[in-house]
Amino acid sequence: MTPKIRISDVAAIAGVSTATVSRALSTPERVGKDTREKVLKAVRATGYRINAAARDLRQRRAGSILILAPNLSNTFFSRIFAAIQEEASAAGLIVQISDSRIGREKLATLGHDGRADGIILLDGGLDPELVNGWRLPVIQLCEWNAAYDAPVLTVDNSAAAGLAVEHLAGLGHRNLLHIEGPEGNVLATTRRDGFLKAVGDAGIDSAVFEGDFTMESGARAAHRWAALDRRPTGVFCASDECAIGFISEAIRLGFDVPGDVSVVGFDDIEFADRFNPSLTTIHQPREAIGRTGAQYLIGMLSDDGTPTAPDYSIAAHLVTRVSTGPAPQ
Amino acid sequence: MTPKIRISDVAAIAGVSTATVSRALSTPERVGKDTREKVLKAVRATGYRINAAARDLRQRRAGSILILAPNLSNTFFSRIFAAIQEEASAAGLIVQISDSRIGREKLATLGHDGRADGIILLDGGLDPELVNGWRLPVIQLCEWNAAYDAPVLTVDNSAAAGLAVEHLAGLGHRNLLHIEGPEGNVLATTRRDGFLKAVGDAGIDSAVFEGDFTMESGARAAHRWAALDRRPTGVFCASDECAIGFISEAIRLGFDVPGDVSVVGFDDIEFADRFNPSLTTIHQPREAIGRTGAQYLIGMLSDDGTPTAPDYSIAAHLVTRVSTGPAPQ
DNA sequence: CTGAAAGCGCTTACAG
DNA sequence: CTGAAAGCGCTTACAG
Numbered sequence: 001m002t003p004k005i006r007i008s009d010v011a012a013i014a015g016v017s018t019a020t021v022s023r024a025l026s027t028p029e030r031v032g033k034d035t036r037e038k039v040l041k042a043v044r045a046t047g048y049r050i051n052a053a054a055r056d057l058r059q060r061r062a063g064s065i066l067i068l069a070p071n072l073s074n075t076f077f078s079r080i081f082a083a084i085q086e087e088a089s090a091a092g093l094i095v096q097i098s099d100s101r102i103g104r105e106k107l108a109t110l111g112h113d114g115r116a117d118g119i120i121l122l123d124g125g126l127d128p129e130l131v132n133g134w135r136l137p138v139i140q141l142c143e144w145n146a147a148y149d150a151p152v153l154t155v156d157n158s159a160a161a162g163l164a165v166e167h168l169a170g171l172g173h174r175n176l177l178h179i180e181g182p183e184g185n186v187l188a189t190t191r192r193d194g195f196l197k198a199v200g201d202a203g204i205d206s207a208v209f210e211g212d213f214t215m216e217s218g219a220r221a222a223h224r225w226a227a228l229d230r231r232p233t234g235v236f237c238a239s240d241e242c243a244i245g246f247i248s249e250a251i252r253l254g255f256d257v258p259g260d261v262s263v264v265g266f267d268d269i270e271f272a273d274r275f276n277p278s279l280t281t282i283h284q285p286r287e288a289i290g291r292t293g294a295q296y297l298i299g300m301l302s303d304d305g306t307p308t309a310p311d312y313s314i315a316a317h318l319v320t321r322v323s324t325g326p327a328p329q
Numbered sequence: 330m331t332p333k334i335r336i337s338d339v340a341a342i343a344g345v346s347t348a349t350v351s352r353a354l355s356t357p358e359r360v361g362k363d364t365r366e367k368v369l370k371a372v373r374a375t376g377y378r379i380n381a382a383a384r385d386l387r388q389r390r391a392g393s394i395l396i397l398a399p400n401l402s403n404t405f406f407s408r409i410f411a412a413i414q415e416e417a418s419a420a421g422l423i424v425q426i427s428d429s430r431i432g433r434e435k436l437a438t439l440g441h442d443g444r445a446d447g448i449i450l451l452d453g454g455l456d457p458e459l460v461n462g463w464r465l466p467v468i469q470l471c472e473w474n475a476a477y478d479a480p481v482l483t484v485d486n487s488a489a490a491g492l493a494v495e496h497l498a499g500l501g502h503r504n505l506l507h508i509e510g511p512e513g514n515v516l517a518t519t520r521r522d523g524f525l526k527a528v529g530d531a532g533i534d535s536a537v538f539e540g541d542f543t544m545e546s547g548a549r550a551a552h553r554w555a556a557l558d559r560r561p562t563g564v565f566c567a568s569d570e571c572a573i574g575f576i577s578e579a580i581r582l583g584f585d586v587p588g589d590v591s592v593v594g595f596d597d598i599e600f601a602d603r604f605n606p607s608l609t610t611i612h613q614p615r616e617a618i619g620r621t622g623a624q625y626l627i628g629m630l631s632d633d634g635t636p637t638a639p640d641y642s643i644a645a646h647l648v649t650r651v652s653t654g655p656a657p658q
Numbered sequence: 659c660t661g662a663a664a665g666c667g668c669t670t671a672c673a674g
Numbered sequence: 675c676t677g678a679a680a681g682c683g684c685t686t687a688c689a690g
Binding site: 004047049050051052053054056057062063064071072073074075077078079081082083085086089094095096097098099102106108109112113114115133135215219244245247248251270271273274275276278 | 333376378379380381382383385386391392393400401402403404406407408410411412414415418423424425426427428431435437438441442443444462464544548573574576577580599600603604605607
Binding site for chain 2: 682683684685686
């Protein structure tokens with residue numbers, strides 16, 4: 001590695017002080033024309049780049065935001081991360097990512113170690129005391145926890161579950177199954193409660209099977225469903241992955257989708273449209289969630305961390321595809 | 330936000346110097362027992378946490394590694410990122426992510442701004458001059474560019490393409506189609522050349538359609554394939570997404586998979602196993618690639634950046650599922 | 659074992 | 675318009 005060039009090297013070559021080099025680079029209008037040119041020439045000659053870490057320390061900022069998500073390998077997050085990164089980059093901020101389940105001590109440190117200016121949290125399952133102890137602006141995306149002292153940006157999960165039920169009821173289904181998300185997860189709870197409220201309102205029979213958002217849990221639920229005497233003809237899954245697991249396993253068991261059973265997912269992941277049969281699902285605007293969330297956090301950074309805006313809800317809608325159809329006779 | 334606590338605050342409360350506080354925290358064995366306890370008490374009372382940004386500046390390191398990938402919303406990367414993050418976290422390093430197509434100037438800065446100790450590069454399409462100008466250890470993962478002066482960790486893409494051809498030939502297919510990746514991409518080129526070599530060796534008819542790894546490109550290729558007079562009965566796609574797009578569109582056009590056409594993908598993404606029909610594909614061990622790559626880069630950091638190890642190849646293998654079967658008569 | 663001082667590489671009031 | 679000096683929050687030879 002060639003040795004790094006510092007501002008003092010540039011200053012020496014240009015024959016000026018480091019203060020002048022600094023100004024020539026950050027506020028060129030406050031430097032004389034000749035001096036500025038001498039400095040820029042020295043910068044070009046050396047290939048000097050500002051050491052952002054040193055600048056940020058001096059300016060008492062970190063120059064970056066941190067994304068915390070419960071499982072980085074979950075493909076649901078990809079588009080959200082991409083949108084956040086774009087917004088951050090436009091604002092001159094670096095994006096850090098970490099799994100939010102890295103352990104209490106490491107997690108506690110993240111909010112105090114001077115390496116991030118703010119946190120985007122996609123995990124509602126952390127200890128509120130820990131989260132509220134962070135001395136940084138925090139925004140919650142998708143998942144949330146009412147005990148966190150931080151604004152939330154998410155879709156109305158309960159209402160969205162209602163859309164799924166209405167859709168199935170409109171197709172004549174009178175007996176619905178919900179495969180829920182993991183116990184204790186706020187999305188799981190909200191979607192299930194929305195389902196139960198909607199079936200109650202519509203006077204439709206219903207059942208709930210446990211699940212955990214994964215394809216495997218959907219496949220397991222398919223076996224349990226197949227073994228029932230009186231099988232529900234419509235299934236609302238708490239996630240697209242769960243729905244894909246359910247459908248693929250139901251087909252392997254010899255059932256037809258949507259001939260024998262209609263299935264609705266949640267999320268509208270990339271593959272929903274290309275799955276066979278293509279998946280009727282609730283569209284979550286992940287790009288918009290990431291983008292808006294990042295913009296909001298960035299706003300909080302310049303506004304001194306005061307979360308002025310209220311919780312913000314983004315519209316979710318139903319996308320009708322092939323996995324749902326009229327109830328069988 | 331409550332004001333941040335500095336090491337000098339702790340020192341004042343404990344009645345010692347900041348040097349002693351620093352030692353009590355980083356090398357406690359070099360501090361007297363009583364002193365150490367006084368310091369730790371003050372740390373607990375204040376909730377002090379070391380400012381990692383200041384520590385790192387003093388120690389002339391960044392304490393983080395940077396992942397650069399051409400498209401963060403590509404779900405292929407998720408598991409790789411997760412593995413990298415785990416390894417980095419174990420080594421006390423933060424993980425930064427950025428899209429590698431953020432623009433030449435920003436990209437150039439990343440290798441010089443003191444915010445990263447090393448770079449994991451998943452993009453073989455950047456300007457070599459720019460990449461080689463970075464004053465940081467770099468490792469290439471999955472994609473590579475021979476003009477980059479950095480070690481590579483990837484699978485043998487050409488040999489893997491050969492496995493796909495052998496598999497189809499073994500099922501009796503005598504006319505194969507390859508849907509390639511984007512022009513100029515090293516993975517696309519290597520997989521295509523591996524395909525062409527294998528069909529040549531086996532004396533099998535072949536054709537190549539253009540594509541770009543996406544589901545849309547697979548769907549477009551399906552239309553083009555369907556319009557042929559003498560349709561190839563076996564298709565090797567440069568990615569799973571492309572294969573999924575091809576199959577879903579072929580089915581919509583009324584064909585049966587694998588009855589009318591067998592399809593092989595590349596990557597073995599999570600959905601390959603649950604797609605309908607489940608997808609025969611080349612398994613890329615993404616977890617291992619991420620983990621090994623991170624370990625290697627971390628090794629380079631402590632070894633003063635000298636890339637001692639040679640390029641490293643990870644084994645890929647064929648996973649046989651339902652999307653391939655005997656050639657139709 | 660402990661402290662005073664220097665320094666990581668910058669920026670920014672403060673003078674002039 | 676420019677420079678000398680202080681300081682961001684730490685760590686680490688150097689003394690004692």
